[in-house]
Amino acid sequence: MRAAGPLPLVPRPLPGEAVLSWVGRIGARYSLEASALIAWLRRGHGVHASRIAALDWRADAELDHLLAGAARLEVGAVRALRPVAAVAEIALWRRARPAWCAGCVRDDVGRQGECYGRVAWRLGGWVACPIHDVLLAEACPRCPHGRCGFRPMAGRQRLICDACGAPLDQPSGAYRGPKPGPKARS
Numbered sequence: 001m002r003a004a005g006p007l008p009l010v011p012r013p014l015p016g017e018a019v020l021s022w023v024g025r026i027g028a029r030y031s032l033e034a035s036a037l038i039a040w041l042r043r044g045h046g047v048h049a050s051r052i053a054a055l056d057w058r059a060d061a062e063l064d065h066l067l068a069g070a071a072r073l074e075v076g077a078v079r080a081l082r083p084v085a086a087v088a089e090i091a092l093w094r095r096a097r098p099a100w101c102a103g104c105v106r107d108d109v110g111r112q113g114e115c116y117g118r119v120a121w122r123l124g125g126w127v128a129c130p131i132h133d134v135l136l137a138e139a140c141p142r143c144p145h146g147r148c149g150f151r152p153m154a155g156r157q158r159l160i161c162d163a164c165g166a167p168l169d170q171p172s173g174a175y176r177g178p179k180p181g182p183k184a185r186s
């Protein structure tokens, strides 16, 4: 199978970015989710969702080369985005669902109009952001049981609640992180 050629518009990986976040940001330029982007690069031949989900953790010779070729990068640049096995073991477990620092994603959008997922946020042992000193969030403040994720929106990647559609990364939005606990009565 011959892969599609290099893409005209590809954002470079950002510091600490996870593979799937980077793929998501490439796809967002073309209004495609990661799975649809990969299918398009493979000329209409999609791959199983489990293979895409594993991209953050495991080398995938074919897909790594496909993405590197589309981005005009060395394949080593794609592989460098994965946590080394030793770090993954120390962190004990891998998160199945996205987690994020509300401060980081707001800063991202304020700075570059989109946000990105850090590879550290994928590790279960990483529970707080050392920059903002807050616990990582895993849910929309309005829809605690809904799914959230990094999605394409207007050509950029944003963090969206699938249940209510709210972007959770608005720099000046209503969401300012978890609500403070009830104050003690004096």
Ligand SMILES: [Zn+2]
Pocket: 101, 102, 103, 104, 105, 129, 130, 131, 132, 133
């Ligand atoms: Zn942060």
Ligand SMILES: [Zn+2]
Pocket: 140, 141, 142, 143, 146, 161, 162, 163, 164, 165, 166
């Ligand atoms: Zn919501």
